[in-house]
Amino acid sequence: MFKKILVANRGEIALRVICACRELGIRTVAIFSEADRDSLHVRFADEAVCVGPAQSSESYLKVPSVISAAEVTDVDAVHPGYGYLAENAYFAEVCEACNVRFIGPSPQVIRLMGDKARARARMVQAGLAVLPGSRGALDSLDQALEVASGIGYPVIVKAAAGGGGRGMRIVRSPGELSSAFSTAENEARLSFGVPDLYLEKYLERPRHIEFQVMGDQHGKVVHFGERECSIQRRHQKLIEESPSVIVDQDIRERVGRQVEEALAEVGYSGAGTVEFLVDEDRNFYFMEMNTRIQVEHPVTEMVAGVDLVKLQIRMAAGEPLELEEPPRLRGHSIECRINAEDPETFRPSPGRITAFHVPGGTGVRVDTAVYSECQVPPYYDSLIAKLVVHAPSRPEAVLRMERALEMFIVEGVRTSIPLHQRIMKEPDFLAGRLDTGFMERYA
Amino acid sequence: MFKKILVANRGEIALRVICACRELGIRTVAIFSEADRDSLHVRFADEAVCVGPAQSSESYLKVPSVISAAEVTDVDAVHPGYGYLAENAYFAEVCEACNVRFIGPSPQVIRLMGDKARARARMVQAGLAVLPGSRGALDSLDQALEVASGIGYPVIVKAAAGGGGRGMRIVRSPGELSSAFSTAENEARLSFGVPDLYLEKYLERPRHIEFQVMGDQHGKVVHFGERECSIQRRHQKLIEESPSVIVDQDIRERVGRQVEEALAEVGYSGAGTVEFLVDEDRNFYFMEMNTRIQVEHPVTEMVAGVDLVKLQIRMAAGEPLELEEPPRLRGHSIECRINAEDPETFRPSPGRITAFHVPGGTGVRVDTAVYSECQVPPYYDSLIAKLVVHAPSRPEAVLRMERALEMFIVEGVRTSIPLHQRIMKEPDFLAGRLDTGFMERYA
C-alpha cells in the first residue's frame, strides 16, 4: 500500500480523498493556490505545498508544478480528484515517468475514453448501443435523408467540429431536413470553420443515467448500480440519486453486465462512470465514459455501502477487487449540490461565509470543505457542499432531504438551497418523471 | 397520525425528535427554559414555548408547566426524549388524562420497569436470567454463607436500601464473608438507617450489553440487535457500538427472542432497551429495562437501517409494526459521546463555543444542537454532540472514528474528543476486550 499520497485538487473532493487516506493509514500532501491557503484540505493534510497563484491554470492545472510538488514531498501516488488533471492523459503519463502512481486508469485508457468518437466506436464494438446515426460526416443532403429515414424521425443534425448548440438543428420530418441541413452547414462553417455535419437520432425527453464501475489491475470490473442524474442545468448536474426509478433489477443486471464486460475488454482499472441517454422505452444509449471519481459518487456509496475512494486507492495499489458479495443496493439516496450562487439567476456568489451550520442526524451526509468565516474564492467552481441523504425508500429520502435543506444554514453568500427546496416539492420530481429538460421547463 | 407533537426535552435529542417529526409531516412545539432561548431545537420547531427559568426542576422537569404548554399549543402527543420526564409514569398518566398521547409505553409498564426489584421478578418469570443471589434480605450470616456456597464465589454483599457503593463488599471466599458481612451491615445502618443486606454473584469483568426493542400496540415486539456499552465512567456511557464483538448470530437470535417474548408478555409498546451484564462465558443476566429512546440509539439505526424515533412515533399513533424483513445488521457502528468537559478531570466545561466544525463524509453522522457562537449553559448535561460512524467492519469503523475525531473542531470549551482519541488507540479497545472496568483501569 502507498505510504504517502499527493492530492492534486482542492475543495470538498480534496478533503474527501484526505479522509479516505487517513482511514487507510496513508499520509497526505495537499497542494494549494495562494487563494486557498486557509482551506480545510490544507489544514487536514499532513503536509501542504503552495503550487502557484490563485488562477487554476497557474496552480492546480499546471502539470510541472504539481509534479514538482509530488517530487519534493516524495509521495508514491497522486490522487487527481475530479476536474483539473483527473482526465489528463499526459499528466498520468508524466506521473508514471516520475515513478509516481497516478490513481486512475492507464494513460492509454484515459486517452481512449477522452476521444469521444473513438470511445463510442470501441464501446459499440464491445456490445453497447449508441444512438443510431451517420458514422462520420455526411456527404450530402441526399445521404442525410437516407440515414434519417433509416433511423426514423426526429433526428438531430450536428456540426462535426461543434459544440454549444451552434450548427445544431432538430428535424422532425423529411420536409424539414433540407432547410435545416443548409442552415446548420452555414452555422458550422461560420462558427467552426468546417461545414461538416453528422446526424443522429434525437431523443425528446431522455434521462441521463450512469453506471458506477470499479476495476482492479487483474482484469476484474464490477458495477455498483446506476445513478439518475437528469436534473441538470446547462449540462451541470444539480441533483443525483440512486437507484433510478425506471431501472429495475433486470435492467440493472443486464446493462451492468454489458458495462463490466466492455470495460474488462479495454483493461479498465480504477473508478469510472459510464453515461447513458435513456429513452422512454428504457433503451440505454452509451454517451461517454468518465475515467475518474464523480462529484455524485456519495449516492452510490450510501446505497451500496462501499467507500469508492478507498477502493480506488486500493485498486491503484494493485489489490484485487474482492467483495464479500455482489454489491446490492439498499434504500434510496439523493444528493443536492449546494452551490454558492444566486438561486434565481445562477450567478456565482463568492465571498465570506459568515455562518455555516450543516444538518446532521439519521441518514444525512455532508461533504464540504467550507466553514464559518471562510472565504469562497471567485476563482473556482461554485460547489461548496454536497448534501446527501439516505432512507429506505424514495419518498422518505425526499422528506429527509427537505428537512435537511431546511436545517442547512449558510449566511454571507447566496446558495442553491432555496432552488433545491422548490424542486423537492415539484410534482414531476416527486413522481420521478425526470428528463434532461426538467430544469429548462422548470426554471 | 399525529398532527402536532410537543417535544418535552432540549439539546440534541429534542432536535433529533424534531427531525423525525418533520420527515413524518408532523408539526412540532419546542419547550425551552430561559437559558435555552437561542437553542436550535427552539429555532427548528414550528412553535416554541418558554416553560420556566434555567433550572431543570422549574422548567423541563416541571410537569404542570410542560402539560400546560401542551394544552395551550393544542398538541396531540408529547415526545419525552430521554432523561427528564421520559420515564416518569405520573407524567405519562397526566398526559393520558389530558388526552395527549405520551410517546412511550403505558404508565403501568413504565412503573413496573421503574421498580427494579419488581422488574427483575417479572423478567425472571418471563424466562430471563438474573444474577443468582438471595431473594430479598438475608436473615443472618449463616444464611449468607449458605446462599454464597450455593452460587459460588466471588459474591457481592449489598445494602438492600443502598446505592453508591456504601454497604457494599466483594467477597472472594467463605473466610472473608463473616467480617465483610458485619462491616457492610454497620455501613448500611449508618448510611441508610436499615442494616438489611442481600447478596448476589459478583462478576469480575462484566460487559454491559443491551438489546434495542420496539413494540406496537397490537402485541408485537421486535428486537434490533444489541449494543456494546461497556466503556463507561461512573455509570455514564462514553462509547457504544453495535454489534458487540462477543455476540454472534446464534446468541443474538436466542437472547433477542427471549427479550421479545418477555416484553410481549408485559404488553410492551414503543422503544425500549433491555440491559444485561454479560460474563466471560457469555451468560446474559438481566439488569434493568429503560422504557425510552436511548442516547446511543444511532448505532442501532446505522447497522439496522431504521429510524427508531420515526418508528417510535408511528407505534404511538397505533400503527402496526411491519418490517419488510427481520432486521439484519449491516456493518459496524461506533458512537463517541462528545461532552463539554475536561478530558483529564472530567469536570464540565460550559461556556461559549467560538468555533464548531463537524466532520462529514462517508459513514459519518453527527447529532448535535450546538453551533458556532452558541452558549453551552452550565445547568444541564454536558453532552454537546454524538459522533457516530458506520463502516463494513469494526477495524474500519475505528479508523473512520479516528479521522472523524481529528476533524471535529470545537473551540471555546474543552471536550472529551482527546479522551476518545486516546481510547481509539488502546490495544484492549482495538482487540474488543471490553468490560465495565475499562475506564477505571484506563483513566
Place this chain on the structure above:
Amino acid sequence: MNIDQIRELIQAVCDSGITELELERTGVKIRIRKEAPSSPAGSPTVTVETTGGVAPEVPGATGAAIPEGSGASPPAAAEPDLHVIRSPMVGTFYRAAKPDADPFVQVADRVRSGQTLCIVEAMKLMNEIPSDADGEIAEIYVNNGEPVEYNQALFGIRRTG
C-alpha cells in the same frame, strides 16, 4: 450630524459586518456595535445599541434602534419606564374570573400591590396573578384567552408614588 447621518452609519456598520464603531464629536458621542458572526440560530443578533450621550439635536435616535428580543420580552414599549408584570407560568391568560364577568382591570385603572390583575390557567388550575406595584395600568399586552409562556409580559404599569 443629523438623524439621517446616524441611520446611514448604522446601515454602513450592518452591511459591512464590523463589530464596533465609536464616534465622538463636540456634544455627540455614538457607539455602534454589531455582535460578531451571525449565529446559525440566526436569532436576532443584530443588537444595535446606540448610547446617545448628550445628543442635543437627536433625542429620538436612540429609541428607534432598540431591538426586539424574541418571544418573552416586553412588546416594543412606547413608554420606556413602565413596570412590567410577567406570567410566572405557561398557561392561558384570562382577564376575568368567569367568561361573563367583568375584567379584573382595564387600561387607566389604578391598581395596588396585591390586587389581582388576571388569571393564568394551567392544568385546569386558575392562578390569580397579583400586581406587585402600585400604579396605573398603562398597557395590557395579551388578549383574553391567549396562551402565555413563562415570563411573558402581561401588563405595563405606570408607577405612582
Place this chain on the structure above:
Amino acid sequence: MNIDQIRELIQAVCDSGITELELERTGVKIRIRKEAPSSPAGSPTVTVETTGGVAPEVPGATGAAIPEGSGASPPAAAEPDLHVIRSPMVGTFYRAAKPDADPFVQVADRVRSGQTLCIVEAMKLMNEIPSDADGEIAEIYVNNGEPVEYNQALFGIRRTG
C-alpha cells in the same frame, strides 16, 4: 470628516481585516474595531492590528499595515526593509550549479539585477533564479537541497543605489 469618509474607513477596515482603528482629530474621535473571526481552521488567521497613531489627516494610514500570510512569507525579518526574492515555482532549491561547485552567492555578496542567485529544480529542469535588484545578500532563507513552494522567500537583499 463627513459620512462618506467614515463609510470609506469602514470599508477599509473590513477589506484589511484589521481589528481596531482609532482616529482622533480636532473635535472628532473615531474608533473602529473588528472581532477576529475564529476560523475552525484555527489556522494562523491573519490578525493584523493597525494602531494608526494620531495621523492627523491621513485616514489612509490603514494601508501601512501589510498583512502577513502564513507559510510562504519571509521568515520574521530582523531587518524589515529587505527586498525579498521569491521562488516562482515549486521545486528543490540549490545554491550551486553542481554539487561540487561553489555557491552562486554568499551572504554579504554584492549582486546585480539579472545575476543568478540559485537554481530551483522542477521536473528535472534546472531553473536559474535571477536577482531583480542591485544590492547585498543579507539573508538566505533556505538551505541547499531543501524543497521550496511557490512564492516562498529565498533571499533577502539589502538594496543599494
